Amino acid sequence: MSSFQAPEEEELQIENKYLKEKKIGEGTYAKVYRGTERATGRTVAIKKIKLVQTEIGSQGIELSAVREVKCLRELRHPNVIELIDIYSHKSNLKLVLEYLDSDLEMIIKDKSILFQAPDIKSWMLMTLRGLDHCHRNWILHRDMKPNNLLVGKDGQLKIADFGLARDYGDPHAKNMSPQVVTRWYRAPELFFMPSQYGYAVDIWSVGCIFAELLLRTPYLAGESDLAQLELIFKALGTPTEEDWPGFSELARDMKFQKYSRTPLQVHFKAAGSDAIDLLEKMLTYDPNKRINTREALLHSYFRKLPRPTPPDQLPKQQKIQENAIQQNSKPSIQNRGELTEHRNKRKAQEISNKSEKKIHRS
Amino acid sequence: MKELFTETSQYRNWFYSKEKLQEIREKNHVSAVERVKQRVLEEAELQKLVSAKSTPTRGEQPERVNSPRLNPSEIEYLKMEDELALCNYYQTQIPLVDSKFPEEIQKNKFTDKVKASAITYVKRFYLRNTMMDYHPRDIMITCLFLAAKTEFSFVPIEDFIKFLTTKATKEVFFDLELIVARSLRYEFTVHHPYLSAYGLFLDMQTALKDAKKIQAIYEKSKEYIHKSLFTDTMFLYQPSQIALATVRIAAKELNFDLNSYFRIKFNSEPKGKLDNLYKILDEIEKIIKEYEPTPLNKAKEIDARLHKCKNPEKNPNSAISRKRKLEREGLEDADHHKKKRIEDEYQKSLEEVFK
Numbered sequence: 019m020s021s022f023q024a025p026e027e028e029e030l031q032i033e034n035k036y037l038k039e040k041k042i043g044e045g046t047y048a049k050v051y052r053g054t055e056r057a058t059g060r061t062v063a064i065k066k067i068k069l070v071q072t073e074i075g076s077q078g079i080e081l082s083a084v085r086e087v088k089c090l091r092e093l094r095h096p097n098v099i100e101l102i103d104i105y106s107h108k109s110n111l112k113l114v115l116e117y118l119d120s121d122l123e124m125i126i127k128d129k130s131i132l133f134q135a136p137d138i139k140s141w142m143l144m145t146l147r148g149l150d151h152c153h154r155n156w157i158l159h160r161d162m163k164p165n166n167l168l169v170g171k172d173g174q175l176k177i178a179d180f181g182l183a184r185d186y187g188d189p190h191a192k193n194m195s196p197q198v199v200t201r202w203y204r205a206p207e208l209f210f211m212p213s214q215y216g217y218a219v220d221i222w223s224v225g226c227i228f229a230e231l232l233l234r235t236p237y238l239a240g241e242s243d244l245a246q247l248e249l250i251f252k253a254l255g256t257p258t259e260e261d262w263p264g265f266s267e268l269a270r271d272m273k274f275q276k277y278s279r280t281p282l283q284v285h286f287k288a289a290g291s292d293a294i295d296l297l298e299k300m301l302t303y304d305p306n307k308r309i310n311t312r313e314a315l316l317h318s319y320f321r322k323l324p325r326p327t328p329p330d331q332l333p334k335q336q337k338i339q340e341n342a343i344q345q346n347s348k349p350s351i352q353n354r355g356e357l358t359e360h361r362n363k364r365k366a367q368e369i370s371n372k373s374e375k376k377i378h379r380s
Numbered sequence: 381m382k383e384l385f386t387e388t389s390q391y392r393n394w395f396y397s398k399e400k401l402q403e404i405r406e407k408n409h410v411s412a413v414e415r416v417k418q419r420v421l422e423e424a425e426l427q428k429l430v431s432a433k434s435t436p437t438r439g440e441q442p443e444r445v446n447s448p449r450l451n452p453s454e455i456e457y458l459k460m461e462d463e464l465a466l467c468n469y470y471q472t473q474i475p476l477v478d479s480k481f482p483e484e485i486q487k488n489k490f491t492d493k494v495k496a497s498a499i500t501y502v503k504r505f506y507l508r509n510t511m512m513d514y515h516p517r518d519i520m521i522t523c524l525f526l527a528a529k530t531e532f533s534f535v536p537i538e539d540f541i542k543f544l545t546t547k548a549t550k551e552v553f554f555d556l557e558l559i560v561a562r563s564l565r566y567e568f569t570v571h572h573p574y575l576s577a578y579g580l581f582l583d584m585q586t587a588l589k590d591a592k593k594i595q596a597i598y599e600k601s602k603e604y605i606h607k608s609l610f611t612d613t614m615f616l617y618q619p620s621q622i623a624l625a626t627v628r629i630a631a632k633e634l635n636f637d638l639n640s641y642f643r644i645k646f647n648s649e650p651k652g653k654l655d656n657l658y659k660i661l662d663e664i665e666k667i668i669k670e671y672e673p674t675p676l677n678k679a680k681e682i683d684a685r686l687h688k689c690k691n692p693e694k695n696p697n698s699a700i701s702r703k704r705k706l707e708r709e710g711l712e713d714a715d716h717h718k719k720k721r722i723e724d725e726y727q728k729s730l731e732e733v734f735k
Contacts, residue, residue, distance in 0.1 A: 041726035
């Protein structure tokens with residue numbers, strides 16, 4: 019049994035299982051490579067964690083990496099990215115992850131793709147199932163957005179990027195950083211600098227993703243934190259003490275214009291009444307009243323027709339599968355062109371992501 | 381629905397029967413002694429070679445890592461029991477180490493959870509490693525540093541070096557951090573009995589009347605949970621079972637009859653299951669009550685012996701680790717070329733984007 023194997027030997031074996039091939043991206047705290055599992059030929063993503071110099075000098079294993087590893091080691095679900103292996107090489111930590119070549123943001127932005135109500139329902143279902151698994155395991159994701167919902171060739175959606183995630187459920191948890199979640203998907207309570215909050219922040223983000231799928235454009239795209247809050251109030255009405263008990267206390271030093279609430283149906287004309295109802299429950303101001311993953315999964319939206327599209331029949335991006343090239347080894351000229359195009363898109367994406375990503379703590 | 385605990389890494393990889401735990405420790409110990417013995421012999425050979433070849437000048441000569449008077453064949457290696465006793469001693473130092481930090485850090489950073497995780501990490505580490513490779517003092521500090529990170533209570537390494545009188549540099553701790561993380565299989569999540577005990581506390585308040593007594597029981601039970609951390613209970617029982625056992629001990633001690641509570645909670649359960657639960661609670665109670673910390677003089681005595689049987693390979697000044705370093709550098713050269721090629725290709729693909 020593996021229990022008797024020395025840790026170094028075990029790790030050397032893990033390292034030798036994979037072949038690192040090509041660099042496919044670079045983020046704030048990691049470089050990502052495409053690789054292959056030698057024994058099976060399976061394509062994997064190898065995320066090499068950089069040793070980041072913080073303002074107080076190096077602090078060993080990067081904190082985001084610690085968070086990501088801690089969470090992913092506990093999670094096993096078809097809608098959560100699989101952390102296949104981990105090894106360290108000299109002083110670098112390497113995470114071997116499932117390789118998925120698309121994400122929901124790319125799909126939403128690709129105007130050549132048409133999608134319909136059953137497709138949206140399918141993506142929502144997979145997102146909520148994955149998130150429910152996280153919450154059931156006391157894990158808050160804290161960065162839910164279309165860009166972090168990866169989509170595989172088989173159409174399965176998987177929640178990824180747990181660099182901001184943390185475990186929750188400790189009633190005495192304190193000092194939780196409010197500087198989490200990409201702004202457009204950030205729940206209103208987070209703008210009031212709370213030291214504690216809960217699973218509801220992820221639900222708000224999912225509500226924004228739901229709206230984005232319906233509109234095919236980001237729903238609440240604020241340009242600054244203050245503008246974001248203003249935008250939320252404009253869209254959903256400035257909350258009253260009744261909507262959100264405690265709101266007037268939170269907002270006591272701030273002046274907000276009083277916007278009245280426009281029914282969501284006005285803005286989301288094409289959506290059915292069940293979809294609107296679920297969306298409304300996800301975008302509820304009071305975090306305590308906001309729907310949770312369990313209730314959302316039981317919502318009539320998922321029970322009534324149309325049925326969600328089976329994952330393998332979901333619309334996909336028309337692009338060359340990089341794997342196919344590998345197998346054929348001689349790509350046609352045409353294929354090559356498409357590949358570059360795909361790469362360019364990805365690149366543009368990464369650049370835009372990078373500029374958005376902030377430095378987060380605790 | 382599956383029981384949640386069975387989905388945790390704690391259950392999958394760090395949960396054993398008593399026999400299995402014993403077996404793991406024995407095998408780990410036998411292979412460790414075997415390996416260290418080999419290295420000691422190899423070091424002795426290399427030392428002989430070096431001193432035969434060169435006229436020794438100060439500084440160039442490898443340090444004699446083991447006492448020169450000791451013949452390699454006469455070295456007495458630590459026994460499994462020695463390692464366990466010393467391991468226990470250093471675990472009990474974690475709450476004491478904590479007290480050397482400023483109060484603000486003690487209170488806000490080194491929570492019960494952080495300390496409990498650090499203790500668990502030390503224990504798990506030595507299931508797969510030996511003190512003859514890694515001294516428990518450094519491992520203990522590394523585990524506390526890592527646990528503060530994994531429990532979202534980060535304390536900079538400079539603080540550890542400042543407040544604990546340690547000769548080790550931060551680079552030493554960073555290296556050890558990776559070694560510890562690897563030995564833990566990067567499974568940082570640990571479920572402790574504290575949260576279960578808190579749940580029981582809330583539940584008892586709704587089920588029973590005597591709120592003041594229940595508060596007292598809860599406080600007392602936490603003391604027993606602290607104590608349980610130094611025993612093997614975490615490898616053998618579920619956190620909720622340990623919590624229940626400590627609450628039961630606390631109640632007994634405060635002359636509070638928990639039977640009515642047990643009746644409310646468990647009477648609908650089948651008898652066999654209930655008998656099994658009571659058996660488990662008795663076992664946990666016995667382990668906690670029989671626990672004795674390793675006294676300082678015994679720890680000192682073992683530590684003195686440990687210094688004579690350390691693995692020379694882990695000493696950077698030994699002949700054997702100098703040899704290993706040269707071997708590694710050869711491999712790294714080849715590795716470097718491969719890395720450069722991958723990076724070049726990536727940069728080229730980046731340029732293409734802007735063409």
